[in-house]
Amino acid sequence: MIGRPGQIPDATTPTLPDVEEGELVERLRKGDEDAFAVLVERYHTQMVRLARTFVPSRSVAEEVVQDTWVGIIKGIGTFEERSSLRTWMFRILVNQARKTGVRERRAVAVDDLGVDLPERFAADGSWSSPPVPWTDDVVDQLFASAMAEPLRIAIEALPTNLCRVVTLRDLEGLSAREVCDVLGLTEANQRVLLHRARRQLRRIIEHEIGEG
Amino acid sequence: MRILNRDMVCREAVGLVTDYLDDALPRRARRRFEVHLRNCPNCSRYLEQIRITIDTVGHIEPDTLDPEVKDELIDLYRRFHEE
Numbered sequence: 001m002i003g004r005p006g007q008i009p010d011a012t013t014p015t016l017p018d019v020e021e022g023e024l025v026e027r028l029r030k031g032d033e034d035a036f037a038v039l040v041e042r043y044h045t046q047m048v049r050l051a052r053t054f055v056p057s058r059s060v061a062e063e064v065v066q067d068t069w070v071g072i073i074k075g076i077g078t079f080e081e082r083s084s085l086r087t088w089m090f091r092i093l094v095n096q097a098r099k100t101g102v103r104e105r106r107a108v109a110v111d112d113l114g115v116d117l118p119e120r121f122a123a124d125g126s127w128s129s130p131p132v133p134w135t136d137d138v139v140d141q142l143f144a145s146a147m148a149e150p151l152r153i154a155i156e157a158l159p160t161n162l163c164r165v166v167t168l169r170d171l172e173g174l175s176a177r178e179v180c181d182v183l184g185l186t187e188a189n190q191r192v193l194l195h196r197a198r199r200q201l202r203r204i205i206e207h208e209i210g211e212g
Numbered sequence: 213m214r215i216l217n218r219d220m221v222c223r224e225a226v227g228l229v230t231d232y233l234d235d236a237l238p239r240r241a242r243r244r245f246e247v248h249l250r251n252c253p254n255c256s257r258y259l260e261q262i263r264i265t266i267d268t269v270g271h272i273e274p275d276t277l278d279p280e281v282k283d284e285l286i287d288l289y290r291r292f293h294e295e
């Protein structure tokens with residue numbers, strides 16, 4: 001049902017999963033449903049995941065994402081391609097989530113984060129309890145699904161601003177600049193939050209390994 | 213482990229790991245950080261474990277898309293373009 005000029009049609013993948021972004025945007029503006037399906041497949045669950053960092057329940061997150069889709073459909077004609085499509089969509093989502101005015105989860109002020117947890121270091125600044133080695137076996141197991149659940153829970157339990165930054169950077173793979181763009185952070189603050197989040201997640205893994 | 217006061221201590225090195233990975237350290241600080249790491253197996257291990265942590269988090273799969281939700285959204289898109 002869609003023309004692919006200059007390309008051999010591929011009957012097995014009517015949803016064009018690998019279509020390049022500029023072309024996708026072009027098709028979206030013309031009302032191409034297959035292009036829209038690609039967008040939904042690529043980003044819907046990511047958006048729910050991001051929305052969850054703003055609102056207290058899954059169902060509210062789904063509503064926020066639904067409203068975000070309306071914004072995307074209406075706004076795609078004005079998308080100027082100064083940022084990536086995904087960054088633009090995520091920004092709409094963040095605005096939408098903030099507009100819902102539901103109870104926000106706990107955030108921490110960047111100034112309150114501290115530099116390091118004191119118990120880890122001796123008075124001279126050297127390690128008092130150095131990191132225990134992770135063997136290759138353990139590292140291989142990390143990528144197995146067993147670690148996903150504890151990490152998912154740990155990420156959700158992080159203070160909201162840490163949770164958002166690490167979700168966008170390390171789960172979704174946005175660049176530092178894109179994260180700043182989506183969340184309205186300075187690069188320095190973004191790094192402080194990310195640093196804190198990663199440290200906590202490393203400790204979660206350490207803990208899980210210790211239990212195993 | 214500490215040699216001179218001017219050397220970077222572990223506490224400081226650990227605090228710079230994210231800046232280092234994001235290539236956000238000024239050249240001098242970066243050099244001091246790298247010198248410290250060369251001489252400190254604990255901090256090297258820490259950096260390695262942070263890298264593994266990032267990788268592990270990156271492997272967490274998003275939920276699968278509910279086909280009903282997908283159809284509803286495509287419906288929404290269709291209605292908008294029919295108007």
